[in-house]
Amino acid sequence: MKKPELLVTPTSVDDILPLCDAGADAFVVGEMRYGLRLAGEFSREDVKKAVELAHSRGKKVYVAMNAIFHNDKVDELADYVKFVQEINADAIIFGDPAVLMTVREVAPKMKLHWNTETTATNWYTCNYWGRKGAKRAVLAREINMDAILEIKEHAEVEIEVQVHGMTCMFQSKRTLLGNYFEYQGKVMEIENRKQNKNMFLHDKERNNKYPIFEDENGTHIMSPNDICIIDELQEMIEAGIDSFKIDGVLKSPEYIIEVTKLYRQAIDTCVEDVDRYEEIKDELYAKIEEIQPENRPLDTGFFFKETVY
Structure with a gap:
């Protein structure tokens, strides 16, 4: 089986190397001016440093430009895209077509990940953006496991799924x-x-x-609970999901590092020895429960239920 990427959201540049040691494969960073709900604010110098540190360990960095842009920011996009290209970031995360059009104009070779957080609910839409230039689709948090597996079966792009952390409700x-x-x-x-x-x-x-x-x-x-499906990864790994994301928004660096270590163990064990994963997955879940804040119970989000509006 192919190992999915373990994607993590650091709170600062200081988190990059410890998270590499913890087992992260890739990072989401960026400025809040352009990216939505980042775990930490990264200036241009911070973004550049994050890329340098991650690349020194063979890891990837994706820069978030997934805000919804009004006219007052459109003229800034080309300059920021050029900056992201110059520092050799591995991809830009976007939701607004304004970013897609800007990348086509000033950095046509830049890899794009489509992420609107709510509208990636079927493979036709994922493939539509793939044909427009996206290489990856980040699936909505409000779809269940069956839908995720079905989308992956028909997708022409990489598929990313959030497996841990809080989600935005409004x-x-x-x-x-x-x-x-x-x-x-x-x-x-x-x-x-x-x-x-x-x-x-x-x-x-x-x-x-x-x-x-x-x-x-x-x-x-944000949601009152944290998603945690460290004990439910097997089907998605077997289906070939490309990336598992740990969202660290409003979490401490120490918490993110410990959770990353546990998901690294879960992924590696599941790929190498499924029977062993079955033996240890409850223990891994229990270890995350031990470090959860009292007011943040764990649940499985929408993975095993229909969306209710």
């Missing part, structure tokens, strides 16, 4: 937190809100806490 371009605090007469700089990792919407009826934060792309409300 995004608004408006600064809802800022508007609320100003309404309350409590002026709060956006930089403070952006760095605060302990702000929640509390649903007392269901006893759920939804992390909420703001960045340059607006307000984001």
Whole structure:
């Protein structure tokens, strides 16, 4: 069986080498000005350094440009794409066709990963963007295992699936937190809100806490639970899924490193000895449970249920 790539989202440049040692194969980095819900803010110098460090260990770096762009940022895209090409990043992650068109114009050989987070729900759509130039499709988090396997069977592009971490439930371009605090007469700089990792919407009826934060792309409300399918990887590995993603948004570097180590062990064991994977997978899951924050229970997301709107 082919080993899927283990893709991780670091919080800073300092995470790159420890995550390489932990078993990561590739990284998602970028500036919040261009990328959505990154685990950390990477300046241009940081992105360049991340690429250098990762490449020194034979790893890959994908630069996030998957925000939805308004007219005021369109003129900036060519310069940033040229920068990404110059530092030899391995791919650009995009959702907006403006990025695709810009790459065609200024960096036609740059590899593209299509990621809208919500609309990659069938193989026709994945292949449509593949024929437009994308080499990979990042599947929506709201589809189940059967749909994932069916998409992979018919896909003409690489397929990436998130296997761990929180997911976004709502995004608004408006600064809802800022508007609320100003309404309350409590002026709060956006930089403070952006760095605060302990702000929640509390649903007392269901006893759920939804992390909420703001960045340059607006307000984001995240899922109350973390996806974890470290014990359910076999079918996707056997189907040839190309990349498994660990999303580290709002997580500590230490947590991301430990989870990466455990998924590295799970993937390697499953590929090399499926029977052994069956023996240890519950133990691996239990180890992740041990390091989970109290308010972040684990679940399987939509992998084994239909989407309910």
